[in-house]
Amino acid sequence: MPALSIVPKTELDRVRGADVAADHRLGILADACRLNALVAVKRAGSGHLGSTFSAMDIVAFLLFEELNTAAVGWDSPDRDVYFSSKGHDVPGLYAALHALGVVPPERLARLRRLGGLDGHPDVGVPGIEANSGSLGMGVSKGRGIAWAKRHLGRGGRVVVMVGDGELQEGQNYEGLQAAAHERLSGLTVVVDRNELQSDKPTEEIASVGELEERFRAFGWHSTSCDGHSFADLRATFGAIREVDDRPQAVVARTIKGKGVSFMEHPAALRTGGGTYRWHAGAPDDENFERAFAEIAGRLDERVQAAGLEPLSREPLEIEQNAAAGSLVGEPESGAGAPMSRVTDDYVVDAYGDELVRLGAEREDLVVLDADLASDCRVRAFELAYPDRFVECGIAEQDMVSTAAGLARNGLLPVVNSFASFLASRANEQIYNQASERTRVIYALHYAGLIPAGPGKSHQSIRDVSLLAALPDLTIVQPGAAEETRQALRWAVEQAEESVAIRLAIGPSPRRIELEGELHVGRGRVVRPGSDGALLAYGPVLLHEALLASERLAAKSVSLAVVNMPWLNRFDPTWLEEIAAYAHVLVVEDHAPVGALGDALRRELGRELTVFGVEGWPACGTPAEALAAHGLDGSSLAVRIESVLGR
């Protein structure tokens, strides 16, 4: 990690108070925020720079000039409300809030860390007006806030940033329709029209057409502007202030990655051979240095051109026990730092690879994607069998109902998205599909607590519970790459009902060695033991369970660790084997409600000890999040010892 430094608030105060042309001031502030956001993302190790940068000039214009919030105060009921519905761009917003003194630098230094700043917006952070990151909810929320302001006779307007890719989500149109019906003139939507979504052009994934026309068809005042021209933004927002009979949409044309030449999208798309690589993730050291130098250099030039003294920078350091109080120290290494050991045994890679193999064997296999083809490792399938790949855009409900239609015609659809979105937003559609007695395979990626950096919108700790009461659906989560291949093959070739496969998206902390074949409803002993059995599933918590067992062995506690990938189907013989243990304990990569523990209680009819993700999932590093929930190996060992009465 290179030395990291940011432009401190004091320096930004100097710029804000300087007697220079407004556009110069905004240009400096926006670039300083770009710099600080870049550093925060580098420090965090992940984050979304592409849309942070495309939205940055708009955010700077709104927060430093257009909106009254900084002036009237963040608690004023009459304040203007700004938030981003997509939420990916939050590093830039944090940087702006830091400049305004709302977010302290020690929190900026803890982006995506426990007690720091959530990876997606959370109202627990000062200045954040709405939890977002689950796409498509912002227009509706903005509608609610604007309605409340009007109803309560409060001042202030509401401005919601949405992504153009995000406009593929159906909920947007419900919100647009309702706000127009109510003539909510206090509501403005600004579209960050950067023409790219995860890693491909919106036009290629699922065209959103002429956006201005769409807004008009839904009864909105609709206009467009250059999202990187402060003059144009100023004129546009000035003009819409006159609109008093309907909400207003501003389609702001932007460049994804704006401000760092090699991240700017027409060029970056060409370099990437048609895919854009700067949507998510921190740049490596070399690219970080290049980006930093470019922004810092331009910043220096702008400051100089404005006749100001050069901006100094300060190191960005993590205080281990910062004033926030809720910060916990980094857990000790070894048992407490589960993700530090990383293997090449990625379950999601095995999934993607096996899918291609199955595609070669079966012509009825069709893969559906909702703009997460890279994350879900289905791009290889897309390239191999483009005529059996259905891209749905960011529209999970449509994806599932489309799969239902395909399945009714004898095809076998494999539906992909993050577990938190697919099991939840498309839940009724999954129920409807299953009720037609067809077979669909749902790949629930990013299942469980880890990675915990993106925060609660992305962490999926409810998905099993959301599917558990659905008749005719098997839920399975493989613990290792080889088991993933087996589970997928079973789902495709042998299962007689729909199957949900939960998949960890990150690296597997260790290779889980599994002997024998995968049998429906049977777990496999990963580490033998006689004092009790600890059941776990998925690579992350299997690793922690093994760590716990290893720790306990040193204390002469012999705890078996059993990999139990089947979360709602049980083989009676296996149940007998498990029932023979004096103690049965379950560790869930899920809330303690509605998953393996509950299902086993139903089957075994005896008391079990269940450790799960209690409360809201913690945002932080894997080690921080696991420790916060007492699910790291060390904590588990202590908790298990207590249960066993040792």
Next chain:
Amino acid sequence: MPALSIVPKTELDRVRGADVAADHRLGILADACRLNALVAVKRAGSGHLGSTFSAMDIVAFLLFEELNTAAVGWDSPDRDVYFSSKGHDVPGLYAALHALGVVPPERLARLRRLGGLDGHPDVGVPGIEANSGSLGMGVSKGRGIAWAKRHLGRGGRVVVMVGDGELQEGQNYEGLQAAAHERLSGLTVVVDRNELQSDKPTEEIASVGELEERFRAFGWHSTSCDGHSFADLRATFGAIREVDDRPQAVVARTIKGKGVSFMEHPAALRTGGGTYRWHAGAPDDENFERAFAEIAGRLDERVQAAGLEPLSREPLEIEQNAAAGSLVGEPESGAGAPMSRVTDDYVVDAYGDELVRLGAEREDLVVLDADLASDCRVRAFELAYPDRFVECGIAEQDMVSTAAGLARNGLLPVVNSFASFLASRANEQIYNQASERTRVIYALHYAGLIPAGPGKSHQSIRDVSLLAALPDLTIVQPGAAEETRQALRWAVEQAEESVAIRLAIGPSPRRIELEGELHVGRGRVVRPGSDGALLAYGPVLLHEALLASERLAAKSVSLAVVNMPWLNRFDPTWLEEIAAYAHVLVVEDHAPVGALGDALRRELGRELTVFGVEGWPACGTPAEALAAHGLDGSSLAVRIESVLGR
């Protein structure tokens, strides 16, 4: 019930084969289908006549003339596919399928009965191409089917009927966008543009604007026609056959209730003082006779005008043990006919009434509705406090996120919809709202198995499981009117987190007498007993539990019945009281997964017996559905006796 008769298939065959002008033939067939649908709905005691009649001419045109399905056969892979996304209009479709010989008359006689025809479309019925009734999924499903046809090189086109009110659902726009992006010219959407939704004009609830423009803004070929003119339909469908580069929308202008003068909408709306009363429900005897006479009279005239012999009719009778085999006889009276005893103790009425009272006391109370204001009994609140009533249209996701925005501004939103839609379709939005640590009250109407006539799209047997793993949400289901008032008042005045209140929508089969106050986490003994405790919640299954206990008393089994309205919160003292029973049994108005039984197993750490709705919820009368799941009092008594080892 008056004597019921339908026009038999043989007579309709005569019309179909007659050498008369196409429009005359279609007019006769459409009216005969109207007549038969009216009779089937009257026989069933419920159903949706308004949109059955508005869509009837379109359905007749499509099935009897335009589509190839009857000619190539309902199993042909090259068949044209027609289905209705809204599904309310299915009685008319059944009548048409009966005319085509696909649905036998004995099933038509068993509309909304076990083993008969589901209240909303289900692919288990011949000729039904998609399960629907959960609004807004049809465009996506049609997209899937059209994609499959193109991919597989099959013939046939896909025509999906959608309601204009239904177009408020966001998923439609996901489907429109995707189908346009894929240039699926084999897909046609026909809008039954009757300008009314549940009981009010679409323009009043949430305007869908200029529909043709909307479709065009989403890249569709868009046109309109008179949905009651066969000539216009013929010309329009002829013209769109030429469109080969995009999907096509036909906005068919119709009259809700068309064909029965007093149900036709501009007039019926005036008669109803602004609300339309023929959307759902069977007419009473007098209105049935009037409607029947009007259609039959016109039919006679049309037949005569066409120079055909008069159409004879046949009685429509239920065969108790029809050939279908899966039919069960009606349960014996008394214990087996739970809904025959009906009280004035409606929980939903108490809910609506108490809401108005609370509205008078608290200015922060805001009620949100998704076009079910009458069913959810919030119309009185709307009339009393129109400025605190937010109508969202059929857009549950928008409703929940809007509520989140209101709550962030200090208001207390009470969100209303059917449990099956609200807990499921808006699940991710509820999670997001709760994650902002605000308070929202969710009224989950129509919770549980009963009424079972509308079928599985409406029966909510998963909603508790869908909310159970959500931190900071209490789930409660009152068992009686007075308890409903107490629970709602508690939720408004005392709860510190969001609350989901499950409400039965139908009549309470008996008044449940409850002594003392409602305490969080404590159940109340409704009937004492010493051999065991049977826990139940909600009026429907409390009644069955009492019946079971009464039956068992005759066999000297002393079974306590405990009303336990709290489904995920437990008072430790109460748990101790329950733990003292030798046997604890739970009967769920829910699937046996994810509700009270699972929660109690977690708390009590012992084996429980749980009776719940296993598998897909049965469609039928209350008695049929309860018996089908072994949840009627008699069946429960037998099952409990077996568990107790008597």
